[in-house]
Amino acid sequence: MKRSLSDIQYKEDTEKLARFAKALGHPTRIAILKHLENQSCCFTGELVDVLPLAQSTISQHLKELKNAGLIQGELKPPKIKYCINQENWSKAKQLFDDLFNGSNSFEKVKC
Structure with a gap:
């Protein structure tokens, strides 16, 4: 069975979403991202x-x-x-938005 381009994109997007979700799975990482979002950049010492x-x-x-x-x-x-x-931050936001708002790209899996 030949896989379609949409099937390949679905797999890539779900893998990216899982990788982003895993990285966001700790409160310290969320705090770091919030800090970085309010700065153009920072050094490790500033986070300490x-x-x-x-x-x-x-x-x-x-x-x-x-x-x-x-x-x-x-x-x-x-x-x-x-x-x-x-x-990647924009991509993560888009993928989470698609997931939480019922985008078609995440409706392929039927239970």
């Missing part, structure tokens, strides 16, 4: 000043957000500057 966590813990959460593609980091030795990946 804002959040009551150790730098190593914040770094681990930044790694998860970066792996999901929601943020990006730019090396500014000896620091890393983080900002929201605007393209």
Whole structure:
């Protein structure tokens, strides 16, 4: 059976949504994203000043957000500057909106 382009897009979108949802599955990561949304960018040390966590813990959460593609980091030795990946952030918003508002792209699975 040949898969259609819409089936392939459905699979890609659901995988992206799951990856974004997993990254958003921790309150600290949500706090980091909220902070970054109000800044053009920031360094890890700034997040340590804002959040009551150790730098190593914040770094681990930044790694998860970066792996999901929601943020990006730019090396500014000896620091890393983080900002929201605007393209993926927009895509995440669109996918969550489609999910919560019953878009056709998520109506393919019948129970």
